[in-house]
Amino acid sequence: MAIKDMPIEECMLAGNAACPGCPATMALRVVLKALGKNTIMTVPACCTAVIESLYPDTSFDIPVMNIAFEAAAAAASGIEAALRKQGKTDTTVVAWAGDGGTYDIGLQALSGALERGTNFIYICYNNQIYSNTGIQRSGATPYAAWTTTTVGGKTEFTKKMGDIIQAHHIPYSAQACISFPEDLYNKVVKAKNIKGPKYIEILAPCPPGWRFSMDRTVEMGRLAVDTGAWALYECEHGVVTFNGKSKLILEKKVERKPLEEWIRYQGRFSHLFKPEKNVKILSMMQEHIDQMWERYRKCFQ
């Protein structure tokens, strides 16, 4: 699927309230093209609650139900059950949440919905922070990143959400990135056509949160994949396949760029470069990525 072949129809409307350069809006546009209008979405507290715009207006051309921070997956279970009772089994039910609502406060409801086999797609757009409330740490915030609640840099590595999801033995899960819209589109279409619980996580580089210039959103996503900080893969019934650049990296057909290539453009890591380069922390972070890829090769190649 090339970008030019995606449906012209837009479910994400113009005039929404997103920040300039917002990756969530880019992801929503592609995801909604893939889902089409026969879709009902539930959205917990997250940036998308702002992107939706103010009552009585909306920037969505599909029915959307807002719900509390930790409740997206449970609400989706309810919507799906109601539709099943009404015989509307062709409508796609989607929970669309940020990483805070997924990795942290929403984890229990998500786990419950996956375990009981709710027929829905849970999509996490991961901007690695609580961005709706400002820039606070989440379980997805990388090691050493500055946030307003990790002022000296975060002291923990991110939760391995992909592993947690795969432990639920669901038919489909995937990682994508806003910078690779064709890959994202294909994954959403694939998920839409599988019955049962599906999980897709989309890396969404946030200009105000990561402290980079708003014209570099796509570039930040590409660099995350090029450096191996983020991997594009999908897991179908337990079988993991890497996609695009990540596949080439896994097969060692392409060298991973040094992690520094990604983080040096982000103000949230600027304390690692001044007054002088913090070689110790940088090499620790690089080592963490290296180990992650060693594990990927061992487990999934």
Place this chain on the structure above:
Amino acid sequence: MTIMIDTGNYIAAKAAVMAKPDVVAAYPITPQTTVVEGIAKYYSTGEYAGEYICVESEHSAMSACIGASAAGARTFTATSSHGLLLMHEMLHWAALARLPIVMCNINRVVGPGWNIWADQNDSISQRDTGWIQFYCSINQEIFDTVIQAFKLAEHKQILLPVMINYDAFVLSHTTMPADIPDQKDIDHFLPRYEPQWKLDVHNPTTFGNIILPQAYFKVRKAMQDAHEHAKKMIPKINAEWETITGRSYGGLFEEYRCEHAEHILIASGALGAESKIAINRLREKGMKIGLARLRVFRPFPTEEIIRYAEQADLIVIDRNISIGNEGAMCTEIKAALYEKSDAQVTGFVAGLGGTDVTYKDIEKMCTQAVQGKAKSGAWYGLKEDV
């Protein structure tokens, strides 16, 4: 019509199933568990033909009910105590979203320490969520109120969630007979739910997005208006139910021997049923006393309270305590009378933590109050040497 002799919980489950909900989402908690087990059994036999979601927490139970109700489903759940408190955030959400979810809450103590017996502090602490709150006195009333609650919740001018409260073990696990109407009579009384709005792919709308202050203010006022309207609808629905079943609980209050009463006792829940025996005995002794059993705590029946106070002094027994003040019902009754009446209001706090309150206890409290020997806010039945 058939007679079902069973516990309050199984009778609640029967009523819920006969109301034909499209979706039940529930989590077990003592002493509610047999409600959801009862529904699960009806689900397995096909007697309940809706969807049954076994969620992983009460927070998710209410969230799933909200999703289902928003998608146009008639929705039921049940909970108790800590489960109700875990739902607290979503109780607000359901009410503000104007979703007619019906829920049984079995009134139970909140810990610590662990105590599974009767106490209304769980539901009283949810009074400001916007839910309509009923308190039942016997198992038959539980059945009847569940059916009536759906009709009330789904009424176009109400559209609010309804909580049906009843006492842990005293009703939930005590076997009593209940008349079960024929399904066709229930179907006639309670036709299929036709939502005025729902999540619909043919009419895409966003519900619950950001709302500015004045619009929010208006939403709150609309909820208040719906509660005011519920005060009129509850007696009306009760009367309609009476034409089918011959059973009536009055409306907001069930009045018992209030004719020429100089004192009126106000109690709720199972204490309200027990109070009838006390009233009979006191009447036999020549005391001019009646009972107004409070059925509905939200909306609060201010007008009726004023009417009772015009006739009599009031005695209130609360099975709850708003710590730092007094029994919650007593406070609200006093507030209702402010500048409207100079009737005496004598409030007792009794039966906390499942402490037994018999008709003899109620008789004693009433006698103390009538003789002017009780100070309002007194704790009745408290043993200092435990």
